[in-house]
Amino acid sequence: MKGRARVFGHDVTLDEIHPSEYFSLDKEKLLKGLMEGVEPGFYRSVEEGDIIVAGRYFGMGSGRESGAWAIKLSGIKCVIAESFSRYMFRNCINNGIWPIKIEGILDQVDEGDKIEVQPEKGQIILETGKELEFETFPDWVFDMIRSNEVTGI
Amino acid sequence: MTTIPEKMLEGEEGEYVTRSVDRVMIHDGNAPLIFDDMEDEKIWDPEKVTTVVDHFCPPSTEERADFVKRFRDFVKEKGIKDHAESEGICHQVMCEGRVKPGEIVAGIDSHSTMYGALGAFGVGFGASDTVEILKKGEIWLKVPETIKVEIEDGEDHTDIALAILDELKYEGNYRFLEFVDKTGIKMDGRMTICNMAAETGAKSAVFPPDELTREYLRRFDMSSSFSFPGYDEDDHSENINISIEEPLLAKPHRPYNVDKVYSEEGKTIDQVFLGSCASGRLSDLKTAVEVLEGKKVHEDVRFLVTPASKLVMTQALEKGFIQKLVDAGAVILNPSCGPCPGIDKGLMAKGERCLTTQNRNYPGRMGGGDIFIANAEVCARSALNGFITTGGAKDER
Incomplete structure (x- = not known):
């Protein structure tokens, strides 16, 4: 899995990742809400395979799964963050989005950097060629993410 | 097993467990996200499910009215009897005669921590996890670490909740908060404090049940006898003390x-x-x-x-x-x-x-x-x- 880094800061709340006014079952409306609370119009700039990179507590606050749905709808398949709220972590797993925890990631990645992610190896490779390790998932969580990658919304 | 979540979830701290759930709350604000996945599914035990219309109540747009309409249909189709529309905000409704001490109560909402005011393990989930719970009556959880919060001084429950937030910030993420009150907080206050524990990121939080809990249960004609799996016996790595000198914001x-x-x-x-x-x-x-x-x-x-x-x-x-x-x-x-x-x-x-x-x-x-x-x-x-x-x-x- 290889993609462009889309960088956000620390403490990005779910209400910013997907503001409540975009709550809908209409896919277009759901998608338009993606990151609208931090970067209006973000959805227009997303390319298939982009990777969100964020700081600590990505997705804090609400547990509305519409946020993870919007991420999936946009074609983003992976979020690398220093830490996740427990809701965002679980919602990612349940939607086939790889929630990868790497301490200090924000200091090492710039917007637009190419990142390669190898979930099986527990490793990512930065644009500079630098390799970073992460604690990979228990087998059953790994299988859950894989099986949810293919199911649609 | 010595901490409250270890006893309630029946596993060691840090262990993944699959735990049966005693009660489930679903509200209209997130219910639309489960309609499709539940379409051909049966609920494991409709008697254990409470549905609440409180977000789009009454609906302010046609889209929201449609959500509530579909939610009502869902409730009927799935044989759910305990449907509360326009009865109040879901967590309050749950604490008015539904939640009991010692229960594992799953809610499709992050403020489900509030059930800890009654000595339950209240825990929130997203839509997909809620679908799993509705199908099987159980869910996987990691047994959280416990932080003991000793409330030494403070007059107002919102101030106490804010003081806890000031101390923990979002460091409650993935953890369990156990409250020890030395100030005489009433049940309304316990609810505020457990509710706002969600803002620390806590998975769940509890005021261990006591005489105040029993008295509260009696007000709702609920039996004041309950089974709470035991009180904490551990010295935690993390204890915090809360004391307030003046109002906070x-x-x-x-x-x-x-x-x-x-x-x-x-x-x-x-x-x-x-x-x-x-x-x-x-x-x-x-x-x-x-x-x-x-x-x-x-x-x-x-x-x-x-x-x-x-x-x-x-x-x-x-x-x-x-x-x-x-x-x-x-x-x-x-x-x-x-x-x-x-x-x-x-x-x-x-x-x-x-x-x-x-x-x-x-x-x-x-x-x-x-x-x-x-x-x-x-x-x-x-x-x-x-x-x-x-x-x-x-x-x-």
Whole structure:
């Protein structure tokens, strides 16, 4: 899995990742809400395979799964963050989005950097060629993410 | 196994367990996300499910009306008997005769931590996890670490909740908070504190059940005998002590951005909102009435009050609180989520400020303005003056 880094800061709340006014079952409306609370119009700039990179507590606050749905709808398949709220972590797993925890990631990645992610190896490779390790998932969580990658919304 | 979550979830700290669930709460605000996945599925035990319409209540758009319509159909199709529409905010409704000590209660909402006020393990889930629970009656969880929070001093429950946030910030993420109270907090206050534990990121939180819990259960004709799997026997790696000297407030845009109210004294406000699942209970309304009786809120302030449930509304009517609040200039909204998550009624323009007893003050949460969180007394006093203050009214208008 290889993609462009889309960088956000620390403490990005779910209400910013997907503001409540975009709550809908209409896919277009759901998608338009993606990151609208931090970067209006973000959805227009997303390319298939982009990777969100964020700081600590990505997705804090609400547990509305519409946020993870919007991420999936946009074609983003992976979020690398220093830490996740427990809701965002679980919602990612349940939607086939790889929630990868790497301490200090924000200091090492710039917007637009190419990142390669190898979930099986527990490793990512930065644009500079630098390799970073992460604690990979228990087998059953790994299988859950894989099986949810293919199911649609 | 020595900590409360170890006993309640039946596993060692850090272990993944699959735990059966005793009760499930689903509200209209997230229910639409489960309709498709549940279409051909049976609920493992419809008797254990409570459905609540409180977010789009009543609906403010045709799309939301459609969600509520489909939710009603879902409830009937799946054989759910305990459906509460327009009865109040889901967590309050659950704490009025449904949740029991010792139970594992899953809610499709992050403030499900509130059930810990009654000694239950209240825990929130997203839509997909809720679908799993509805199908199987069980869910995987990691047994959380426990932080013991000793409440040494403090008069108001919102202040205590804010002091805990000031101490923990979001470090409660994935953890369990066990409260030890030395101040005599009543049940309304326990609910506020467990509710706002969600703002530390906590998976769950509890006031271990005691005589106060029994007394509360009796009020709802529930048996005061319950099975709580045992109290904590451990010395935790992390203990925090809470003690409050003066009223606190959370500044924009995080609930843990806590300071003394005094630090914002004199800042003008456009709206005061007393409500949400974090408050809006009888004691909060009483506190506001004591400040506002016979006075009028400032002409530049919209003062919105949402009793947390129909029951709270009824009790407040019987006690004359509602009339006194209306006389003081309050707009009484129906028991529902309303302005707190920015759903309807009482959103702000950019540049406006709201002082509220609710639990979250994230950007965009209540429209375009800035949200400050404080206790009911500070909210009422500030409503009179038109600015943030701990003091009384400048004049007796």
